[in-house]
Amino acid sequence: MNFKSDNEAPAHPRLIEAIVAANSGFATAYSDDHWSGQLDAVFSEHFETACQVVPLATGTAANSIALASIVPEWGAILCHRQAHIENDEGGAPEFYTHGAKLLTLDGDNGKLCPQRLADAIDSSGSHGVHNVKPALVSITQATECGTSYRPDEIGAIAEAAHARGLAVHMDGARFANAVSFLGVSPAKASWQSGVDVLSWGATKNGALTAEALVIFGHPEWLEGMHRRRKRGGHLLSKMRYVSAQLLAMLADDLWLELAANANRQAARLAQAIERHPEARLEWPVEANEVFMRLAPERLAELRQQGFEFHIWPGHEDLARLVCSFATSDQDTGQLIDALQRPT
Amino acid sequence: MNFKSDNEAPAHPRLIEAIVAANSGFATAYSDDHWSGQLDAVFSEHFETACQVVPLATGTAANSIALASIVPEWGAILCHRQAHIENDEGGAPEFYTHGAKLLTLDGDNGKLCPQRLADAIDSSGSHGVHNVKPALVSITQATECGTSYRPDEIGAIAEAAHARGLAVHMDGARFANAVSFLGVSPAKASWQSGVDVLSWGATKNGALTAEALVIFGHPEWLEGMHRRRKRGGHLLSKMRYVSAQLLAMLADDLWLELAANANRQAARLAQAIERHPEARLEWPVEANEVFMRLAPERLAELRQQGFEFHIWPGHEDLARLVCSFATSDQDTGQLIDALQRPT
Amino acid sequence: MNFKSDNEAPAHPRLIEAIVAANSGFATAYSDDHWSGQLDAVFSEHFETACQVVPLATGTAANSIALASIVPEWGAILCHRQAHIENDEGGAPEFYTHGAKLLTLDGDNGKLCPQRLADAIDSSGSHGVHNVKPALVSITQATECGTSYRPDEIGAIAEAAHARGLAVHMDGARFANAVSFLGVSPAKASWQSGVDVLSWGATKNGALTAEALVIFGHPEWLEGMHRRRKRGGHLLSKMRYVSAQLLAMLADDLWLELAANANRQAARLAQAIERHPEARLEWPVEANEVFMRLAPERLAELRQQGFEFHIWPGHEDLARLVCSFATSDQDTGQLIDALQRPT
């Protein structure tokens, strides 16, 4: 029973169907195909505003290309200490930006605090060229702690950033889970709250490999993104297969349907943990990830029973349980039963 | 009728089947899955030697990561003036290598000449740190002119390179076509003739998006390749779908079967052009590309009749006709008929 | 009365004399001159071991070229949170290393703690290519807090680093001040305590502009340093003027004589502050920098009286007073008088 990562789930059948449907006849290469050509319009409709879309195969590429197209090499990117771009991308943002600096901030529940952010920007860079120059704030939605920023929280961060001339990037590898949890429109969860560019993730949510950079109100960033996509080796010749996945995800709001299931399973686990005498939740469960404190020997038992999950680095009693579109009621039921079983 | 590029063909059904078959259950992410785990063994069997394989989504990534893992930033890469890495990758090799220099050489039929190569290496770099330092020779197989290096030609180039301390990279975006044309083993066409690292292309040959770096006798290059794959954003979380394509291509030598069809259609076109009173072949047809000289107005007519192909930049009377696994006897038959039809 | 920075002092007359003496006749360009040719031997004598020397014009270049020649782009550099390479070089280390990451650690008195360092290395990088890879520890001597590492402290850090495969770099912009304070040999303060490469600073100590990278036991790093010196634009055609400064500094231990004066003036200030009823020392004074806590209005008064110094960013009651070779007894006497004068 896999609760290790939504990355380990397969692809949803409708994504496979979309690929099969796209596999017909010749199509112009390098993103000039019929499917890729629809992306701007379809995303613009879903986000209720004219936006531009750059299809990509990975979230690391989406994040890094976005950052590099906005932040000069002497710039600083402010993000949470637990951000994926800081900890899990092997230095990809530094590679694409040619050595821009990530400045990390603490914050409860995996979220940046607008005031601390404002202070950090104001107190940095006072020494001119000797310091790096704050240029962008990146937030993760849902966060690495499985929580979701509310629109007004995003708005406060964006206000602090914009007032100081910084752009706002959202790493939305689990944007679908956050939107589903919040019950707001994609527009409200992004540009209406001040997000300038969104890494819209589909892979963790049931695609084979498909992500999209969505740019709001900054068409001047596009050339840099297209150039970096090419130079990074991310301009697939047969881009149609990526774009077809993106379109399939948006069709009939499949992306929200899949995220809703993942969230629902996580919520069930959360409920069971809250009632559990020995376990407790580390952070509120507001998406598809559950962080559970439990005695290491109990965690070990669960693993022996075939439940797979990660232990949070440096915390032997903290388990991360991730649900996905492919997690069934039966899966979570079995884990709940195992948790409740006396040792 | 599309003769524009093998990149514009769809994927072969067996590749789709492989993806569907891989889409079952959970799998460890980031290339630690069952499919990716087989690559070294399966390629080693096909190449008759122990080799290491790095699966990737694009040829640009494969080439750039290979070059960057061998060539220092102050190094020089010697290649043909028409090489894809020089002309068509938007500077990706320079991006990954952090500004290594491509030194281009002329050569008949798109091929490097061993003697000219040796002279170029010997006469460069005589001024120490003021010059860039030759570090690698990159050859394209099949070449950008649709010709194929013979094993002894590769051997002579490799000898010139190795004797001077340079590594040998083969951009094998159309390696399948060359091997099929030459009728030699993959081993003979690569490491047995001195190739140190091969970008083994599958996308142009019928995959959705799948390439492999194959490393012969240089396991010390692997760490840099793995690190750069991550930093470049090319370590797909669901790598199984790429690896499954690679395995499907090798199974029952599908890759050679597909290349053989493409080559056969190209050969038919070549034969018709040779017999044509006004047309002529620019270069020998030794893979799946045909370069045809014909009066611009005749080319325009063909296009009006629905035949799609590229005009060689700067040469209005030079058409590039590319065949693929998906080019049928009927397709080439119709083009041949159109060519033979009096104007 | 300038206590702002040792960088603001002029050059010592003997350095000017050395430049005048070097200004005679033609000399081979690009570091192949008579003066540069002596550096290895002269430094080897002073450091009591065979070492290699790369003359450079700035400390930022020395630090960055050293780091880039040892640390791969996916590497991590561990340093103190207040390190110059982290805060004051505008991202130069990231530029030269192509985006390696600086991981900062806290530590009392501006010094790294060996145990915390060991823990940080051990707990980082557990996730393979997804993490950056610790590759080097950089310490500053004297530290940014005006303290000096004792040889056994350096030794403990080096042991923790070397045992884990990391190299040890010392940013010795004020190495002279530390050596003078410690009263040990340059050898003891560097390679005998485990330092692999030293940025030996002369500019802050009375040169016009002259620094040296000194490499102990790692000749394999030299090519990368020489190549990066050239690519960074730091291979001066008339290097003789830099090398002549370095030689003049070492001649008759001028470097230690100049540092001794700076230290002595700092010690006098420290003594006065310790006795002062309202002022106090923030950190022990173990080189040429004095960090004094004093009420902001008192600091303002001193400034009005013509004493120039920096306020520590974010601490309005913390003044940094820097002495140099050019600080006279009279200068410090006047400042001490002003401090003791009732308000």
Add this chain to the structure above:
Amino acid sequence: MNFKSDNEAPAHPRLIEAIVAANSGFATAYSDDHWSGQLDAVFSEHFETACQVVPLATGTAANSIALASIVPEWGAILCHRQAHIENDEGGAPEFYTHGAKLLTLDGDNGKLCPQRLADAIDSSGSHGVHNVKPALVSITQATECGTSYRPDEIGAIAEAAHARGLAVHMDGARFANAVSFLGVSPAKASWQSGVDVLSWGATKNGALTAEALVIFGHPEWLEGMHRRRKRGGHLLSKMRYVSAQLLAMLADDLWLELAANANRQAARLAQAIERHPEARLEWPVEANEVFMRLAPERLAELRQQGFEFHIWPGHEDLARLVCSFATSDQDTGQLIDALQRPT
């Protein structure tokens, strides 16, 4: 007798005097000193227009920082096949630009031909992101062949460049020699003929180490230049010594006086060669460099007699003779005598 390079000459006494004069008292560090503060005004007066100046220690840094501040990493820089930035800077432009591409063109007498330049720009980059994008033309004045562009030649190149959206950079390592030869104003030789940014060289012309980037009409480039100067390690803490050299060079037009001597000596050599029965000039002598064809055995004799000079790479019968401010009538007289002496 050194005719190897103007780089091998010492510094002119007035430059030394300027350094001695600057060596007085404290001065604000990092280019905020009294001397650096005058540069904009003094250069603006000399160039008869408001310009901005960035003092630097080397020509490689000046060229590379200029290029990187104008050309995106996916850009192309067009220059002559013999340009210093292409052949002699170890890849520094590629390092600073993060892998922009140098596209080289042939041209008589070391000069770019406006028409060929226009054609090269027009025919490149037709394939969008797959190609690099022409962004800047760089010309060398005086050229690597010792010739000087006339103002109208510069104007024609600039017109071709500007009409196509490219900027114009002049590598003026020997700008003084060209201006002296042409007998025109510095303004006419630069911005009035379309130059956007000039690397104004002083080192080869008698400074210890001093160059200046002079920016005409593009203040928006300054931030990038200042940031890159810092990140490249070129923001000297004691910049006053560089700026003082620049000011000394301009005072009383010393720079033109020194260049005039170098040119005069070169002209004397040229005259002797033209009259010589066996020797001939390879290119017109229009600055301070003389390229002489002469039998290799005769060149060897000259060397044995103590005349030092370089042989052009790949041409054993082509000697480069460089004169400098320090070349005396006696020096050239002796070389002329030796040339005329029967073997």
